[in-house]
Structure formats: structure tokens, C-alpha cells
Amino acid sequence: MKPGSFVLYEPSSVEQAAVMLADVAEHDGRIIAGGQTLVPAMAMRFAQPAYLIDINSIAALKRLVIERDQLVIGACVRHAAFHEPVTDGPLGHLLSTVVRHIAHLPIRNRGTFCGSIANADPASEWCLVSVALDATLVAQSVSGIREISASSFFLGFMTTALNPDELLVSANLPLLETDTRFGFHEVSRRAGDFAQAMALAVFRLDGPTLRNVRIALGGVETVPKRLAAVEELLEGQAFDSGLLERAAQIASEAVEPVDTTGEDIRYRRRLVRTVVIRAVKAALANTASE
CATH class of the missing domain: 3.30.43.10 (Uridine Diphospho-n-acetylenolpyruvylglucosamine Reductase, domain 2)
Structure with a gap:
């Protein structure tokens, strides 16, 4: 057609x-x-x-710069811009790790970071990143500029807090401390397919103790979300395998999958356990310089 x-x-x-x-x-x-x-x-x-x-002819929307301890990603910045780290430190490496999971190369060469945010597909990797890192989303209309926190931006499946007359002009991600560790894991049927479940773990280590823990999940409910109960369990604790198992179990019980049958819901909860465990383990194996 x-x-x-x-x-x-x-x-x-x-x-x-x-x-x-x-x-x-x-x-x-x-x-x-x-x-x-x-x-x-x-x-x-x-x-x-x-x-x-x-909006492709608007030069101001192609900005990819650091301003006031934030990475400012303009509305016309393509996914492919993140194939290599765009900034030193953990944030640049986090983005270059996650981008490899977005669809296929032709789509990454054309699609945009902010377009993915505005589209608000719950299986979007960038939506998950924005929620996990407490991004600030900047909208503009004839009435002026409005800043929206990522935690309140996603309202439902492909539904956002943007007003019909507002243009998403940038997504601003806070820079991460140099000793921040991160881990990302996604499950999909085939490489490039939509995620069935994905998790992003971000934290710092004080010796064996987990600090500033952020665990976010996407592809399971109608919006990506932080797992507050899991973060509370892990925060200030010395890591061990039993602790991680308890965290994964809490994560699987805290979600309300979009699936409609009991079997599918049980399968999705098992995926949640898997991606949370693997994301945390990947973060533990990661260093800020990798």
C-alpha cells in the first residue's frame, strides 16, 4: 500500500x-x-x-553536547551517533552498549533517540535508559519550554505527557560518576526484534557494598519503570548470590505483564528474573573504563 x-x-x-x-x-x-x-x-x-x-533541516535539533553535567541529545540525533561513546566515562559506554540492541543498522542510521522516546514503545531501549537515569525531557510549544521528568513522561502504551502542540526538542541525560558500573541485558526472539524483557542495572561499589542502585525494566508492562523494591533491597548491601536471587524474585513479583494468559504471564515473569540477574552480573563485571 x-x-x-x-x-x-x-x-x-x-x-x-x-x-x-x-x-x-x-x-x-x-x-x-x-x-x-x-x-x-x-x-x-x-x-x-x-x-x-x-524537522530535519533544523540545525539546533542536531546538537549532541554536554551542558551543566548533562548530555543533551537533540531531536534529530540518530541512533547511530552512539555506536561509539559520545562522551568519556560510563554514560558514553552505556549508550554505546545499549544501542547495539536497537533493531538493525539501517534503522539505527535513520531513527532518532528522541523519536524513540516520543513514540513511547514499552520495548524501546532508549525509553528504558531515560527512566533508569532520570532523564529530563524538554518540550517546546508556542507557549514556551517545559521540562518533564522521564518518570512522569510515559503514561501508557505509546502514550506520553506531551501535549498535542508540543515538540520534544531534546532528551537530557545526567552524566554518571566515573566509578559507576552498568549492566544491560535483553531477551528477544531474534536479534533486532522487539524486546520481550530487558533490564538496566546502574550502581556504584563501595568495596563490596552496592550504592546508588538503579534497576529498571522494560518490554514487560505498558511503560518502562524503576523497580523500587529491588533497589531498596540492594542499596547499602554487600553483594552475594543469595541477595541477587531474592532481588530477582522480587522483580518478577513486582511486575504486571501485558500478557493475557497464565502461561504467558509466568513465562514473562521468568524472563524478568533472568534479565535482572544478568544485568546486575554484567554491571559487577563491568568497570567505568570499559
Whole structure:
């Protein structure tokens, strides 16, 4: 099939894009940057927006810079930008580790970090990262700029706190302390497929003691989320295998999988145990310089 007819706008500034979006937001106007979800949906007539606002010509949205201890990722920064670490230290290595799990190379060459956030697929690796690291998501409209914490940004399956007339202009990730360790593990049916479950573990070690623990899970519920009960169990504790087993069990019991049958729910809970254990073990094996 082919997409239906639409009007294409090509703004040259964020302000101009915001004005255009305000004009067409009530008429199913859409922002497009990478288009790796929207374009296939349009081709199949699952989505038929009357207006598209192509933001690829806006230089300000291609920024990938460090400002005030944050990595600022503009709305037009492609996944492929993270194939190599974009900053020294753990954050750069974390992003370059996670990006390898996103779909396939052609999609990573075109799709964008912020586009993935705005699309809010629960199986999105970048959505998981943003929640785990307490990212700040910056939206702009004709009314001004609004900052939204990642913890309150994702409202449900492909549903966010963005207003119809707001453009997501950047995702700001806090830099990590140099001794931060991280581990990521994802299970999917085939390489490049959507994740069935994935976990990101981030913490520091004070001798054998776990500090500043963050454990986040994606691909299981309608939104990615931090596992507060698991973090509380691990925080300030000396690591041992029994502790990790208890943490994984708590994680599996704390989730409400999207599956509808008992067998599928049990399988998904077992996946949660697996990805949490493997993410934590990967973090323990990792060093800030790797």
C-alpha cells in the first residue's frame, strides 16, 4: 500500500516548527524526524496524518553536547551517533552498549533517540535508559519550554505527557560518576526484534557494598519503570548470590505483564528474573573504563 495524501511542512527553526504544530495539532499534525515507525504505519494506512512537519533541516535539533553535567541529545540525533561513546566515562559506554540492541543498522542510521522516546514503545531501549537515569525531557510549544521528568513522561502504551502542540526538542541525560558500573541485558526472539524483557542495572561499589542502585525494566508492562523494591533491597548491601536471587524474585513479583494468559504471564515473569540477574552480573563485571 501507499500513504494517503498529506501536506508537508519543512521549518528551519524550532520556533517555526512550534508555530506550525500549533496550527495543525488539532488536525492530526505529526512531527517527523527519523520516521522509522510513522512511515511504515502511513504506508499501511494505519496512520493517515493530514500534515507532516519535517524537522530535519533544523540545525539546533542536531546538537549532541554536554551542558551543566548533562548530555543533551537533540531531536534529530540518530541512533547511530552512539555506536561509539559520545562522551568519556560510563554514560558514553552505556549508550554505546545499549544501542547495539536497537533493531538493525539501517534503522539505527535513520531513527532518532528522541523519536524513540516520543513514540513511547514499552520495548524501546532508549525509553528504558531515560527512566533508569532520570532523564529530563524538554518540550517546546508556542507557549514556551517545559521540562518533564522521564518518570512522569510515559503514561501508557505509546502514550506520553506531551501535549498535542508540543515538540520534544531534546532528551537530557545526567552524566554518571566515573566509578559507576552498568549492566544491560535483553531477551528477544531474534536479534533486532522487539524486546520481550530487558533490564538496566546502574550502581556504584563501595568495596563490596552496592550504592546508588538503579534497576529498571522494560518490554514487560505498558511503560518502562524503576523497580523500587529491588533497589531498596540492594542499596547499602554487600553483594552475594543469595541477595541477587531474592532481588530477582522480587522483580518478577513486582511486575504486571501485558500478557493475557497464565502461561504467558509466568513465562514473562521468568524472563524478568533472568534479565535482572544478568544485568546486575554484567554491571559487577563491568568497570567505568570499559
